Amino acid sequence: MRVLLSGGGTGGHVYPAIAIANRIKEEYPDAEILFVGTEKGIESEIVPKYGYELKTVTVQGFKRKIDLDNVKRVFKLFKGLEQSRKVVKKFKPDVVIGTGGYVSGPVLFNASMCKFPTVVHEQNSFPGVTNKILSKMVTEVLTSFEDSHERFPEGSRQKLVLTGNPVRKEILTARKSTARRNLGISEDKKMVLCYGGSGGARKINDAMKLVIENMVKDDVAFIFATGKYYYEEFAKSIEHINFKPYQRVVPYLEDMANALAASDLVIGSAGAISLAEITALGKPSIIIPKAYTAENHQEYNAKSIEKQGAGIAILEKNLTPESLNNAVFSLLGNKEKLIDMASASKTIGKPEAIDLIVAEIVKIYEKNNKEKIKVKKEHKDKKVSQAEVNSEENGENVEENQPKVIGIKKK
Numbered sequence: 185m186r187v188l189l190s191g192g193g194t195g196g197h198v199y200p201a202i203a204i205a206n207r208i209k210e211e212y213p214d215a216e217i218l219f220v221g222t223e224k225g226i227e228s229e230i231v232p233k234y235g236y237e238l239k240t241v242t243v244q245g246f247k248r249k250i251d252l253d254n255v256k257r258v259f260k261l262f263k264g265l266e267q268s269r270k271v272v273k274k275f276k277p278d279v280v281i282g283t284g285g286y287v288s289g290p291v292l293f294n295a296s297m298c299k300f301p302t303v304v305h306e307q308n309s310f311p312g313v314t315n316k317i318l319s320k321m322v323t324e325v326l327t328s329f330e331d332s333h334e335r336f337p338e339g340s341r342q343k344l345v346l347t348g349n350p351v352r353k354e355i356l357t358a359r360k361s362t363a364r365r366n367l368g369i370s371e372d373k374k375m376v377l378c379y380g381g382s383g384g385a386r387k388i389n390d391a392m393k394l395v396i397e398n399m400v401k402d403d404v405a406f407i408f409a410t411g412k413y414y415y416e417e418f419a420k421s422i423e424h425i426n427f428k429p430y431q432r433v434v435p436y437l438e439d440m441a442n443a444l445a446a447s448d449l450v451i452g453s454a455g456a457i458s459l460a461e462i463t464a465l466g467k468p469s470i471i472i473p474k475a476y477t478a479e480n481h482q483e484y485n486a487k488s489i490e491k492q493g494a495g496i497a498i499l500e501k502n503l504t505p506e507s508l509n510n511a512v513f514s515l516l517g518n519k520e521k522l523i524d525m526a527s528a529s530k531t532i533g534k535p536e537a538i539d540l541i542v543a544e545i546v547k548i549y550e551k552n553n554k555e556k557i558k559v560k561k562e563h564k565d566k567k568v569s570q571a572e573v574n575s576e577e578n579g580e581n582v583e584e585n586q587p588k589v590i591g592i593k594k595k
Protein backbone atom coordinates (compact mmCIF):
# COMPACT_ATOMS: atom_id res chain seq x y z
CA MET A 185 0.00 0.00 0.00
CA ARG A 186 1.52 3.29 -1.09
CA VAL A 187 0.15 6.28 0.78
CA LEU A 188 0.91 9.91 0.06
CA LEU A 189 -0.04 12.38 2.79
CA SER A 190 -0.08 16.11 2.56
CA GLY A 191 -0.96 18.58 5.28
CA GLY A 192 1.03 21.48 6.53
CA GLY A 193 1.55 24.92 7.96
CA THR A 194 0.37 24.27 11.50
CA GLY A 195 0.13 21.39 13.94
CA GLY A 196 -3.62 21.29 13.45
CA HIS A 197 -3.06 20.09 9.87
CA VAL A 198 0.11 18.03 10.38
CA TYR A 199 -0.77 15.91 13.45
CA PRO A 200 -3.94 14.50 11.82
CA ALA A 201 -1.75 13.26 8.95
CA ILE A 202 0.70 11.73 11.45
CA ALA A 203 -2.14 10.01 13.35
CA ILE A 204 -3.44 8.57 10.05
CA ALA A 205 0.00 7.43 8.87
CA ASN A 206 0.75 5.72 12.19
CA ARG A 207 -2.61 3.93 12.19
CA ILE A 208 -2.15 2.75 8.60
CA LYS A 209 1.30 1.44 9.52
CA GLU A 210 -0.30 -0.56 12.33
CA GLU A 211 -2.75 -2.17 9.89
CA TYR A 212 -0.30 -2.46 7.00
CA PRO A 213 3.25 -2.66 8.37
CA ASP A 214 4.60 -2.88 4.82
CA ALA A 215 2.82 0.31 3.72
CA GLU A 216 5.05 2.88 2.06
CA ILE A 217 4.32 6.32 3.38
CA LEU A 218 5.46 9.62 1.92
CA PHE A 219 4.63 13.12 3.15
CA VAL A 220 4.56 16.27 1.06
CA GLY A 221 4.84 19.62 2.82
CA THR A 222 6.76 22.88 2.73
CA GLU A 223 10.18 23.58 4.18
CA LYS A 224 8.91 26.53 6.22
CA GLY A 225 5.91 24.73 7.73
CA ILE A 226 5.96 22.95 11.09
CA GLU A 227 5.78 19.64 9.13
CA SER A 228 9.50 19.90 8.33
CA GLU A 229 10.19 19.40 12.06
CA ILE A 230 7.37 17.04 13.01
CA VAL A 231 7.32 14.55 10.11
CA PRO A 232 10.99 13.40 10.34
CA LYS A 233 10.63 13.01 14.12
CA TYR A 234 7.95 10.39 13.46
CA GLY A 235 10.31 8.61 11.08
CA TYR A 236 8.60 9.49 7.79
CA GLU A 237 10.12 10.91 4.65
CA LEU A 238 9.04 14.43 3.69
CA LYS A 239 9.28 15.89 0.19
CA THR A 240 9.01 19.65 0.15
CA VAL A 241 7.38 21.88 -2.44
CA THR A 242 7.04 25.66 -2.70
CA VAL A 243 3.60 27.03 -1.92
CA GLN A 244 2.34 29.98 0.08
CA GLY A 245 -1.16 31.19 0.86
CA PHE A 246 -2.60 34.34 -0.65
CA LYS A 247 -3.29 37.60 1.13
CA ARG A 248 -6.78 39.02 0.86
CA LYS A 249 -5.54 42.16 -0.93
CA ILE A 250 -3.96 42.57 -4.36
CA ASP A 251 -0.26 43.52 -4.15
CA LEU A 252 3.15 42.59 -5.57
CA ASP A 253 3.64 39.97 -2.88
CA ASN A 254 0.52 38.15 -4.07
CA VAL A 255 1.85 38.14 -7.65
CA LYS A 256 5.00 36.40 -6.35
CA ARG A 257 2.79 33.88 -4.58
CA VAL A 258 1.05 33.06 -7.88
CA PHE A 259 4.44 32.14 -9.35
CA LYS A 260 5.19 30.05 -6.27
CA LEU A 261 1.87 28.26 -6.70
CA PHE A 262 2.73 27.34 -10.30
CA LYS A 263 6.12 26.12 -9.16
CA GLY A 264 4.49 24.13 -6.34
CA LEU A 265 2.01 22.62 -8.79
CA GLU A 266 4.84 21.43 -11.02
CA GLN A 267 6.91 20.11 -8.09
CA SER A 268 3.99 18.21 -6.60
CA ARG A 269 3.00 16.79 -10.00
CA LYS A 270 6.48 15.24 -10.20
CA VAL A 271 6.29 13.82 -6.66
CA VAL A 272 2.84 12.34 -7.25
CA LYS A 273 3.75 10.79 -10.61
CA LYS A 274 6.98 9.31 -9.30
CA PHE A 275 5.49 7.86 -6.11
CA LYS A 276 2.42 6.35 -7.85
CA PRO A 277 0.30 6.29 -4.69
CA ASP A 278 -2.58 3.90 -4.05
CA VAL A 279 -4.26 6.66 -2.11
CA VAL A 280 -3.53 10.33 -1.47
CA ILE A 281 -4.72 12.02 1.72
CA GLY A 282 -4.87 15.76 2.31
CA THR A 283 -5.28 17.12 5.83
CA GLY A 284 -5.36 20.81 4.97
CA GLY A 285 -3.05 23.77 4.72
CA TYR A 286 -2.05 25.39 1.44
CA VAL A 287 0.31 22.60 0.46
CA SER A 288 -2.43 20.00 0.23
CA GLY A 289 -4.02 22.03 -2.63
CA PRO A 290 -1.49 21.35 -5.41
CA VAL A 291 -0.79 17.81 -4.20
CA LEU A 292 -4.43 16.70 -4.17
CA PHE A 293 -5.15 18.63 -7.37
CA ASN A 294 -2.38 16.78 -9.22
CA ALA A 295 -3.31 13.43 -7.71
CA SER A 296 -6.91 13.73 -8.83
CA MET A 297 -5.85 14.93 -12.30
CA CYS A 298 -3.70 11.78 -12.52
CA LYS A 299 -6.75 9.72 -11.41
CA PHE A 300 -5.24 8.48 -8.16
CA PRO A 301 -7.82 7.94 -5.38
CA THR A 302 -7.90 11.02 -3.16
CA VAL A 303 -9.29 11.80 0.28
CA VAL A 304 -9.36 15.07 2.19
CA HIS A 305 -9.91 15.37 5.91
CA GLU A 306 -11.50 18.57 7.23
CA GLN A 307 -10.89 19.27 10.93
CA ASN A 308 -13.19 22.24 11.40
CA SER A 309 -16.90 23.09 11.38
CA PHE A 310 -16.05 25.77 8.84
CA PRO A 311 -14.21 24.11 5.95
CA GLY A 312 -11.06 25.86 4.73
CA VAL A 313 -10.92 27.38 1.24
CA THR A 314 -8.50 24.71 -0.05
CA ASN A 315 -10.71 21.84 1.10
CA LYS A 316 -13.83 23.46 -0.36
CA ILE A 317 -12.18 23.67 -3.77
CA LEU A 318 -10.71 20.18 -3.48
CA SER A 319 -14.01 18.65 -2.36
CA LYS A 320 -15.29 18.89 -5.92
CA MET A 321 -12.49 16.80 -7.40
CA VAL A 322 -11.48 14.27 -4.73
CA THR A 323 -12.87 10.76 -4.20
CA GLU A 324 -14.07 11.31 -0.63
CA VAL A 325 -14.23 14.06 2.00
CA LEU A 326 -13.95 13.05 5.65
CA THR A 327 -15.48 15.57 8.03
CA SER A 328 -15.32 16.15 11.76
CA PHE A 329 -18.58 17.97 12.45
CA GLU A 330 -21.98 17.33 10.92
CA ASP A 331 -22.75 21.03 10.69
CA SER A 332 -19.80 21.50 8.32
CA HIS A 333 -21.67 19.55 5.63
CA GLU A 334 -23.94 22.41 4.63
CA ARG A 335 -20.86 24.60 4.13
CA PHE A 336 -19.35 22.42 1.41
CA PRO A 337 -20.30 23.13 -2.21
CA GLU A 338 -23.48 21.32 -3.24
CA GLY A 339 -21.76 19.20 -5.88
CA SER A 340 -19.54 17.54 -3.27
CA ARG A 341 -22.12 16.65 -0.60
CA GLN A 342 -22.54 13.00 -1.64
CA LYS A 343 -18.82 12.48 -0.95
CA LEU A 344 -18.96 13.64 2.66
CA VAL A 345 -18.41 11.05 5.40
CA LEU A 346 -18.54 12.12 9.06
CA THR A 347 -15.60 10.57 10.96
CA GLY A 348 -14.42 13.10 13.56
CA ASN A 349 -10.91 14.35 14.22
CA PRO A 350 -8.03 11.88 14.53
CA VAL A 351 -6.06 11.72 17.75
CA ARG A 352 -2.59 10.20 17.85
CA LYS A 353 -2.44 6.78 19.50
CA GLU A 354 0.20 7.81 22.04
CA ILE A 355 -2.28 10.39 23.36
CA LEU A 356 -5.24 7.98 23.40
CA THR A 357 -3.30 5.35 25.30
CA ALA A 358 -1.52 7.60 27.82
CA ARG A 359 -2.51 7.01 31.45
CA LYS A 360 -2.49 9.60 34.25
CA SER A 361 -0.52 7.67 36.86
CA THR A 362 2.15 6.54 34.38
CA ALA A 363 2.36 10.03 32.88
CA ARG A 364 2.83 11.57 36.33
CA ARG A 365 5.55 9.08 37.14
CA ASN A 366 7.28 9.87 33.84
CA LEU A 367 7.09 13.59 34.54
CA GLY A 368 8.03 13.39 38.21
CA ILE A 369 4.72 14.81 39.45
CA SER A 370 3.29 13.20 42.56
CA GLU A 371 -0.34 12.01 42.69
CA ASP A 372 -1.33 14.52 45.41
CA LYS A 373 -0.35 17.63 43.39
CA LYS A 374 -2.74 19.61 41.19
CA MET A 375 -1.34 19.82 37.66
CA VAL A 376 -2.19 22.43 35.03
CA LEU A 377 -1.22 22.18 31.35
CA CYS A 378 -1.28 25.30 29.20
CA TYR A 379 -0.50 25.89 25.51
CA GLY A 380 -1.97 28.13 22.83
CA GLY A 381 -2.21 25.72 19.89
CA SER A 382 0.82 24.60 17.95
CA GLY A 383 2.32 28.09 17.62
CA GLY A 384 1.46 29.51 21.03
CA ALA A 385 -0.70 32.57 21.65
CA ARG A 386 0.64 35.92 22.82
CA LYS A 387 -2.60 36.85 24.61
CA ILE A 388 -2.54 33.63 26.63
CA ASN A 389 1.16 34.12 27.43
CA ASP A 390 0.57 37.66 28.68
CA ALA A 391 -2.20 36.49 30.98
CA MET A 392 -0.24 33.46 32.18
CA LYS A 393 2.53 35.44 33.94
CA LEU A 394 0.32 36.18 36.93
CA VAL A 395 -1.13 32.66 36.94
CA ILE A 396 2.39 31.21 36.97
CA GLU A 397 3.46 33.39 39.89
CA ASN A 398 0.45 32.23 41.86
CA MET A 399 0.86 28.58 40.90
CA VAL A 400 4.45 28.75 42.16
CA LYS A 401 3.22 30.29 45.45
CA ASP A 402 0.58 27.56 45.82
CA ASP A 403 2.97 24.77 44.83
CA VAL A 404 0.81 23.71 41.85
CA ALA A 405 2.55 21.55 39.23
CA PHE A 406 2.38 22.88 35.69
CA ILE A 407 3.70 22.68 32.16
CA PHE A 408 3.35 25.77 30.03
CA ALA A 409 4.32 25.75 26.34
CA THR A 410 4.70 29.36 25.21
CA GLY A 411 5.11 28.63 21.49
CA LYS A 412 8.62 28.72 19.97
CA TYR A 413 8.27 32.24 18.64
CA TYR A 414 7.39 33.72 22.04
CA TYR A 415 9.65 31.68 24.30
CA GLU A 416 12.70 33.91 24.71
CA GLU A 417 10.67 36.99 25.50
CA PHE A 418 8.51 35.07 27.96
CA ALA A 419 11.45 33.34 29.63
CA LYS A 420 13.04 36.76 30.32
CA SER A 421 9.88 38.03 31.95
CA ILE A 422 9.86 35.18 34.49
CA GLU A 423 13.60 35.02 35.20
CA HIS A 424 13.02 36.14 38.81
CA ILE A 425 10.83 33.13 39.68
CA ASN A 426 12.26 30.04 41.39
CA PHE A 427 10.58 26.99 39.88
CA LYS A 428 10.33 23.48 41.29
CA PRO A 429 11.26 20.61 38.93
CA TYR A 430 7.54 19.92 38.38
CA GLN A 431 6.90 23.50 37.22
CA ARG A 432 8.06 23.89 33.64
CA VAL A 433 7.97 26.57 30.98
CA VAL A 434 9.01 25.28 27.55
CA PRO A 435 8.89 26.64 23.99
CA TYR A 436 7.09 23.60 22.59
CA LEU A 437 5.87 20.30 23.99
CA GLU A 438 7.28 17.32 22.16
CA ASP A 439 5.52 14.92 24.49
CA MET A 440 1.91 16.06 24.52
CA ALA A 441 0.71 12.58 25.46
CA ASN A 442 2.25 12.56 28.96
CA ALA A 443 1.52 16.23 29.60
CA LEU A 444 -2.17 15.88 28.72
CA ALA A 445 -2.63 12.62 30.58
CA ALA A 446 -0.98 13.99 33.74
CA SER A 447 -3.09 17.16 33.87
CA ASP A 448 -6.11 18.03 36.04
CA LEU A 449 -6.94 21.13 34.02
CA VAL A 450 -5.97 22.30 30.54
CA ILE A 451 -5.76 25.93 29.44
CA GLY A 452 -5.62 26.28 25.68
CA SER A 453 -6.87 27.88 22.52
CA ALA A 454 -9.73 26.40 20.51
CA GLY A 455 -8.01 24.64 17.61
CA ALA A 456 -10.00 21.61 16.53
CA ILE A 457 -7.23 19.06 17.08
CA SER A 458 -6.34 20.39 20.53
CA LEU A 459 -10.00 20.09 21.50
CA ALA A 460 -10.27 16.60 20.01
CA GLU A 461 -7.29 15.52 22.16
CA ILE A 462 -8.48 17.26 25.34
CA THR A 463 -11.94 15.69 25.05
CA ALA A 464 -10.67 12.27 23.98
CA LEU A 465 -8.90 12.15 27.36
CA GLY A 466 -11.89 13.74 29.13
CA LYS A 467 -9.99 16.74 30.54
CA PRO A 468 -11.70 19.86 31.95
CA SER A 469 -10.53 23.01 30.23
CA ILE A 470 -10.38 26.78 30.09
CA ILE A 471 -10.55 27.62 26.41
CA ILE A 472 -9.38 30.96 25.04
CA PRO A 473 -10.28 31.05 21.34
CA LYS A 474 -7.87 32.92 19.07
CA ALA A 475 -9.62 35.97 17.63
CA TYR A 476 -9.61 36.61 13.88
CA THR A 477 -9.61 32.98 12.78
CA ALA A 478 -11.51 32.23 9.55
CA GLU A 479 -15.25 32.65 10.16
CA ASN A 480 -14.32 33.10 13.82
CA HIS A 481 -14.33 29.31 14.07
CA GLN A 482 -12.29 29.14 17.26
CA GLU A 483 -14.91 31.16 19.16
CA TYR A 484 -17.55 28.81 17.80
CA ASN A 485 -15.50 25.78 19.00
CA ALA A 486 -14.90 27.28 22.44
CA LYS A 487 -18.56 28.13 22.97
CA SER A 488 -19.54 24.61 22.02
CA ILE A 489 -17.20 23.22 24.72
CA GLU A 490 -18.66 25.62 27.29
CA LYS A 491 -22.27 24.89 26.26
CA GLN A 492 -21.72 21.19 26.79
CA GLY A 493 -20.31 21.80 30.27
CA ALA A 494 -16.81 20.55 29.44
CA GLY A 495 -14.98 23.82 29.99
CA ILE A 496 -15.04 27.57 30.45
CA ALA A 497 -14.63 29.87 27.44
CA ILE A 498 -12.87 33.22 27.87
CA LEU A 499 -12.83 35.41 24.76
CA GLU A 500 -9.56 37.24 24.07
CA LYS A 501 -11.31 40.58 24.48
CA ASN A 502 -12.26 39.58 28.05
CA LEU A 503 -8.94 37.97 28.86
CA THR A 504 -6.87 39.64 31.56
CA PRO A 505 -4.29 38.14 33.91
CA GLU A 506 -6.89 38.49 36.68
CA SER A 507 -9.76 36.87 34.77
CA LEU A 508 -7.61 33.88 33.87
CA ASN A 509 -6.15 33.67 37.36
CA ASN A 510 -9.63 33.68 38.92
CA ALA A 511 -10.89 31.01 36.53
CA VAL A 512 -7.88 28.75 37.18
CA PHE A 513 -7.92 28.99 40.97
CA SER A 514 -11.68 28.78 41.36
CA LEU A 515 -11.65 25.57 39.31
CA LEU A 516 -8.64 24.09 41.11
CA GLY A 517 -10.49 24.73 44.39
CA ASN A 518 -13.69 23.08 43.19
CA LYS A 519 -13.12 19.36 42.87
CA GLU A 520 -16.76 18.55 42.06
CA LYS A 521 -16.90 21.06 39.24
CA LEU A 522 -13.70 19.58 37.78
CA ILE A 523 -15.21 16.08 37.94
CA ASP A 524 -18.44 17.24 36.21
CA MET A 525 -16.48 19.02 33.50
CA ALA A 526 -14.26 16.00 33.01
CA SER A 527 -17.21 13.68 32.44
CA ALA A 528 -18.86 16.18 30.02
CA SER A 529 -15.54 16.43 28.20
CA LYS A 530 -15.31 12.65 27.92
CA THR A 531 -18.76 12.44 26.29
CA ILE A 532 -17.69 14.92 23.58
CA GLY A 533 -14.45 13.04 22.82
CA LYS A 534 -14.36 10.76 19.81
CA PRO A 535 -11.36 8.47 20.29
CA GLU A 536 -12.79 6.12 17.66
CA ALA A 537 -12.43 8.77 14.91
CA ILE A 538 -8.97 7.58 13.87
CA ASP A 539 -10.33 4.06 13.26
CA LEU A 540 -13.24 5.40 11.20
CA ILE A 541 -10.87 7.50 9.10
CA VAL A 542 -8.47 4.66 8.39
CA ALA A 543 -11.37 2.28 7.66
CA GLU A 544 -12.56 4.69 4.94
CA ILE A 545 -9.06 4.95 3.48
CA VAL A 546 -8.61 1.16 3.48
CA LYS A 547 -12.05 0.76 1.83
CA ILE A 548 -10.99 3.06 -0.98
CA TYR A 549 -7.65 1.28 -1.33
CA GLU A 550 -9.27 -2.16 -1.44
CA LYS A 551 -11.93 -1.06 -3.93
CA ASN A 552 -9.27 0.21 -6.31
CA ASN A 553 -6.81 -2.62 -5.83
CA LYS A 554 -8.93 -5.77 -5.86
CA GLU A 555 -6.68 -7.47 -8.41
CA LYS A 556 -3.43 -6.43 -6.68
CA ILE A 557 -4.72 -7.65 -3.29
CA LYS A 558 -5.93 -10.96 -4.80
CA VAL A 559 -2.58 -11.63 -6.51
CA LYS A 560 -0.68 -10.71 -3.34
CA LYS A 561 -2.84 -13.03 -1.24
CA GLU A 562 -2.40 -15.90 -3.70
CA HIS A 563 1.34 -15.27 -3.75
CA LYS A 564 1.47 -15.27 0.06
CA ASP A 565 -0.62 -18.48 0.31
CA LYS A 566 1.59 -20.15 -2.30
CA LYS A 567 4.72 -19.11 -0.41
CA VAL A 568 3.31 -20.51 2.83
CA SER A 569 2.31 -23.88 1.33
CA GLN A 570 5.71 -24.15 -0.36
CA ALA A 571 7.34 -23.44 3.00
CA GLU A 572 5.21 -26.15 4.57
CA VAL A 573 6.26 -28.68 1.91
CA ASN A 574 9.93 -27.71 2.28
CA SER A 575 9.84 -28.01 6.05
CA GLU A 576 8.15 -31.39 5.91
CA GLU A 577 10.73 -32.61 3.40
CA ASN A 578 13.45 -31.42 5.77
CA GLY A 579 11.70 -33.19 8.63
CA GLU A 580 11.07 -29.89 10.45
CA ASN A 581 8.08 -29.25 12.67
CA VAL A 582 5.72 -27.13 10.54
CA GLU A 583 3.79 -25.81 13.52
CA GLU A 584 6.91 -24.45 15.19
CA ASN A 585 8.01 -22.74 12.00
CA GLN A 586 4.77 -20.93 11.28
CA PRO A 587 4.23 -18.63 14.23
CA LYS A 588 3.86 -15.41 12.22
CA VAL A 589 1.39 -16.67 9.60
CA ILE A 590 -2.13 -15.74 10.58
CA GLY A 591 -5.17 -17.64 9.30
CA ILE A 592 -3.28 -20.62 7.89
CA LYS A 593 -4.70 -24.00 8.89
CA LYS A 594 -2.14 -26.03 10.79
CA LYS A 595 -1.82 -29.68 9.93
Ligand SMILES: CC(=O)N[C@H]1[C@@H](OP(=O)(O)OP(=O)(O)OC[C@H]2O[C@@H](n3ccc(=O)[nH]c3=O)[C@H](O)[C@@H]2O)O[C@H](CO)[C@@H](O)[C@@H]1O
Pocket residue numbers: 194195196197199284307308379380381382383409435436437438440453454455456457458459461474477478481482
Ligand atom coordinates in the same frame (compact mmCIF):
# COMPACT_ATOMS: atom_id res chain seq x y z
C1 LIG B 1 -5.03 30.18 14.29
C2 LIG B 1 -5.66 29.05 13.55
O1 LIG B 1 -6.34 29.24 12.55
N1 LIG B 1 -5.44 27.85 14.08
C3 LIG B 1 -5.99 26.62 13.46
C4 LIG B 1 -4.92 25.53 13.49
O2 LIG B 1 -4.56 25.47 14.87
P1 LIG B 1 -3.29 24.78 15.50
O3 LIG B 1 -2.26 24.45 14.52
O4 LIG B 1 -2.91 25.57 16.68
O5 LIG B 1 -3.96 23.38 15.83
P2 LIG B 1 -4.72 22.74 17.03
O6 LIG B 1 -4.79 23.60 18.22
O7 LIG B 1 -5.99 22.17 16.54
O8 LIG B 1 -3.72 21.50 17.30
C5 LIG B 1 -2.42 21.72 17.77
C6 LIG B 1 -1.66 20.43 17.71
O9 LIG B 1 -0.33 20.68 18.08
C7 LIG B 1 0.01 19.85 19.21
N2 LIG B 1 0.94 20.60 20.06
C8 LIG B 1 0.66 21.88 20.43
C9 LIG B 1 1.53 22.58 21.21
C10 LIG B 1 2.72 21.96 21.66
O10 LIG B 1 3.56 22.54 22.36
N3 LIG B 1 2.96 20.67 21.28
C11 LIG B 1 2.08 19.96 20.50
O11 LIG B 1 2.32 18.79 20.20
C12 LIG B 1 -1.30 19.53 19.89
O12 LIG B 1 -1.18 18.36 20.67
C13 LIG B 1 -2.21 19.38 18.67
O13 LIG B 1 -2.05 18.10 18.10
O14 LIG B 1 -5.46 24.30 12.99
C14 LIG B 1 -6.66 23.81 13.62
C15 LIG B 1 -7.08 22.53 12.90
O15 LIG B 1 -7.30 22.75 11.55
C16 LIG B 1 -7.75 24.88 13.59
O16 LIG B 1 -8.90 24.42 14.27
C17 LIG B 1 -7.20 26.13 14.25
O17 LIG B 1 -8.17 27.14 14.36
